[in-house]
Amino acid sequence: xxxxxxxxxxxxxxxxxxxxxxxxxxxxxxxxxxxxxxxxxxxxxxxxxxxxxxxxxxxxxxxxxxxxxxxxxxxxxxxxxxxxxxxxxxxxxxxxxxxxxxxxxxxxxxxxxxxxxxxx
Amino acid sequence: xxxxxxxxxxxxxxxxxxxxxxxxxxxxxxxxxxxxxxxxxxxxxxxxxxxxxxxxxxxxxxxxxxxxxxxxxxxxxxxxxxxxxxxxxxxxxxxxxxxxxxxxxxxxxxxxxxxxxxxxxxxxxxxxxxxxxxxxxxxxxxxxxxxxxxxxxxxxxxxxxxxxxxxxxxxxxxxxxxxxxxxxxxxxxxxxxxxx
Numbered sequence: 001x002x003x004x005x006x007x008x009x010x011x012x013x014x015x016x017x018x019x020x021x022x023x024x025x026x027x028x029x030x031x032x033x034x035x036x037x038x039x040x041x042x043x044x045x046x047x048x049x050x051x052x053x054x055x056x057x058x059x060x061x062x063x064x065x066x067x068x069x070x071x072x073x074x075x076x077x078x079x080x081x082x083x084x085x086x087x088x089x090x091x092x093x094x095x096x097x098x099x100x101x102x103x104x105x106x107x108x109x110x111x112x113x114x115x116x117x118x119x120x
Numbered sequence: 121x122x123x124x125x126x127x128x129x130x131x132x133x134x135x136x137x138x139x140x141x142x143x144x145x146x147x148x149x150x151x152x153x154x155x156x157x158x159x160x161x162x163x164x165x166x167x168x169x170x171x172x173x174x175x176x177x178x179x180x181x182x183x184x185x186x187x188x189x190x191x192x193x194x195x196x197x198x199x200x201x202x203x204x205x206x207x208x209x210x211x212x213x214x215x216x217x218x219x220x221x222x223x224x225x226x227x228x229x230x231x232x233x234x235x236x237x238x239x240x241x242x243x244x245x246x247x248x249x250x251x252x253x254x255x256x257x258x259x260x261x262x263x264x265x266x267x268x269x270x271x272x273x274x275x276x277x278x279x280x281x282x283x284x285x286x287x288x289x290x291x292x293x294x295x296x297x298x299x300x301x302x303x304x305x306x307x308x309x310x311x312x313x314x315x316x
Contacts, residue, residue, distance in 0.1 A: 037201045058194030058202050059275035106135035
């Protein structure tokens with residue numbers, strides 16, 4: 001799961017809430033995956049001013065995007081597509097498993113670059 | 121990809137994240153693969169305490185391949201479409217996965233019971249150059265291919281018990297390899313819910 005675009009003065013509280021909201025939204029993702037063959041599920045859950053968007057890969061890996069401001073929905077699709085391409089390269093590594101966190105620094109850098117370019 | 125070329129010009133090795141995904145048109149020599157596969161079988165043979173455990177190890181090796189095949193082929197050949205119906209994922213394995221791994225689509229796909237489907241291949245590559253000695257009795261190295269199928273089905277959300285077995289064919293000297301898929305009840309329930 002990837003977290004992008006969150007902002008808040010009380011960093012700790014905000015971080016806990018964001019993580020909670022994203023995990024809670026996974027239940028909605030579980031239901032939505034069987035309704036469409038699209039990987040991009042668009043908006044799956046809202047909590048106050050927080051919106052969660054989801055993208056599910058063919059093998060069931062979920063990308064979640066949490067945002068607290070209004071953003072162009074068309075950019076989200078492109079962002080997810082770019083992250084998907086990056087993630088594919090990481091997951092093809094025979095030593096990578098779905099349970100291990102991705103620690104590749106280049107991956108982290110490229111995802112952040114994507115976020116900056118699609119959500120200025 | 122542009123970034124990768126720029127880095128190479130500077131003499132740095134680009135991270136795997138920057139290299140383009142392979143187009144899938146490359147091929148590996150059959151002898152190289154057969155050698156590698158035979159080494160894999162021999163490696164596990166010395167460490168497994170039973171035939172079942174040996175087949176289990178081969179199957180596990182295949183699962184990693186299947187899992188990755190599902191992701192890459194969905195992206196490369198199915199323009200990022202996920203399969204949500206049983207028929208869809210079976211066709212995907214029958215056609216896309218088999219063609220990518222073995223250069224041809226599987227020979228047959230049949231239904232045995234509500235929850236059992238069988239994929240057939242007249243001459244499975246992993247079995248073609250394997251001869252099983254008497255003391256290994258029932259061993260079928262097609263367990264590797266069964267593992268590939270199992271990995272695809274599991275990750276796509278259609279968990280199943282998958283095994284490989286031989287079936288004699290009239291008029292053919294070597295038996296064909298059948299891959300039996302027995303689906304978990306939750307798969308059938310969901311299929312019923314989503315409609316015939």
